[in-house]
Amino acid sequence: MIRFLFAIILIALLPGAAAAQSTRSDFIRFEEVRVVEGDDPQYAAPNFDDANWARTAPANIDPQGRIIWVRAYIDGDRLAAAAADQPLGFFLSALASREVFLNGVMIGENGIPGATPADETPGALDAVFYVPADLIRPDANVFAIRISSHHLGARLHWPIHSFHLAAYESPTRRRLQSYIPAIAAGGAIALGAFYFLGFYASNRRDASSLALGILAFAVIAQLAAESWRAFDHYLYPSHMLRLYLMLGFAFIAGVALSVFSGLRFTPQRTAQTTALAVIVSGFAIFLAPGFDSKLGLIILIFMIAALVAALIGAKNRKRGAFLSAIGFAIFLLAAILAPYQFLDQTYYLAMAALIIILFATQIRLLSDEQRAREEAALQTVRLRHELLKKQIQPHFLMNTLTTLSEWIESEPKTGVAMIDALSRELRLLYDISDNTLISLDDELELCRQHLKVMSLRADATFSLQIDGATPDIQCPPAVLLTLIENAFTHNEYRDSAEFEVKTTLSGKDISILCRAPTQADSKTSSQNGAGLAYIRARLKEAFGDDWSLESAPTPRFWETVINWRSP
């Protein structure tokens, strides 16, 4: 299983690595362009003197809030060679409206640039302009671009996304291709998302399943927002909406991931680690330059939070923590080694692989929990059975009835008192046997009735002394009763015996001391008798692992101390 998952991760990471290797040798790029602010039809002219224009790399062109002209030169032979065996396209993806001229002739437009927002008609983000071969000159060629961006609604660091020449094709074909594996993986993620959300909605409020379902959905939603660009040639002002959606979904996915890992592996610290990651990523969103850095940092920060939780979990031997930690670590390593390629190409596949790992560990954990719950339910039935059986087992009931016959014949009033005590005890037992927790007052009443029955049976005085507050304390049923019964089994009480119950409360921590008198010649009882086994099973049923029990003799008493934290 584990090897299989590793194979999935590696396969998922391969396409990204392969894509990173593929060169774009057929692209003709421009090292430098000349830029001027303003608008003059003369700027398109092949012989226009642009010697005093600012020079910059194409990526730094910034038409935001203004109209500018850009001129880019290319050698005639190079251009002619490129256009010789294929139609050539000028790929200009930009958050702007633009018109493109080659050697003074307009070869295309996308939207209508303008000096003011009112003058501009927005164009599509991705566009390609056919380069007619007959416009190519043998010497210098100049592409002139009239470009403005007034409608983005925000300011971005990189408004120009592509500025190159290549074989003519759809401007989003390559992008679409790169999404295909991720979209295919998206199907599997969606299935898992439905499964875990459905699981959460159906019967059990398992919060980690909810977090996993939300994580899967957020990743799919982020992928949908991301690939929107490839499916729909939207106008550039819509771009901000897409960016915000991606950022938002990445944030939701990050929080869900951190919460999931926290709930699974460090339940007590989930809120703190997630809150810390939210705060840090909040700073990152505001401070990081550029949208890609913001997105990358969000992913990194939450992934680190998830990794830390999984590592702590692995140290505490939580199931699935080690495998999850490896998944998170590989993901982080890939993201740190090649951040931009990772974000562009590998992110969704890696996420899909990671989510599949988390699905697998989650399903395993849930089935473990299911089994544990079924066993606990079975145990509850078993304990109830044991409790009721103890009261109708012949040694108790038949001896009691025999004594009762004797009292009825010798002292009818005492006989009636005994019937009263016995019926109270049996009724209380029946009422409480179904519960995991009962009030301590009921438990003490049960003990008192039992002692009354035992007193009449032995014609002796057995009493119960209570020290400390009892109201509002909840305890598992018949726990103190079992201790008293144990004492009767192991001691030959003849005339009288006083039992003591002492409660100590400190916040939610409850401590109960039960003290039974012993005789010098009393038979030593082990820590592992059936009675103590019953008490331990009841404590485990009610409090999980949050309890302790110590039972040991002192010179005159057998003392049992039970501690637990009220849930």
Next chain:
Amino acid sequence: MIDLLIVEDEPLVAKRLERFAREALGKQAGKSAFARSVEEATPLAELLPASAVLFLDLNLFGVDGFDLLEIDIRSPARTIVVSADQSRAVDAFSYGVVDFVAKPFSKERIAQAIDRALAGRDPLAPPVKYLGGAPATPGSGVVFTPLGDVVALHGADDYVEIELSSGKRLLTRKTMIELEAMLGQEFCRIHRSHIVNRSYASEYRAQSGSRYSLILSTGAALPVGRARIDDLKRWLNI
């Protein structure tokens, strides 16, 4: 006079048992003694005469089960088990007790048990499957052995020796009469002092002077009582 020993950890139950037993015995009633634990009961039980009746609870302060029958084995008295747990009745009979009374009990049921004890074992009671005895080495507890392992029983002064196929011997305070009643058709009393298991009888031999002896597969030759020759022949189908 018939003495009583009541081994019971519940004082009121003990009191009730004694009262019912005395009423049943009427003028035959002798001394009564009470014990609440094995430690108290054992010395008292050993001193009882064979005519006494011992009432034994099979659960004393958490000590439970047939370990308590040691008290019975160590006593020549006839034992009536009184127990809250009726599911053990058949087992109790297979260990050779005279009667088994379930709690809570009636006066009539105790009277019936006393009658059985005085009359000897009820022939309709389930068969005995084990014989109990103390090994000859002192200080060791009581051993119950399946009847198939018993070769023969030999009467001694005030005890009976149980000879086992392993060669070991166990001692019991029960009387030959009582033991003869407990054992079924597999066993035959061939002499005042000998009861043998048919599985171990190998040869019936006439001696000089119209005396007879039974040779066992162990090689031992046991004398046959003159009055018991006919019974023995019938038993051996000869």
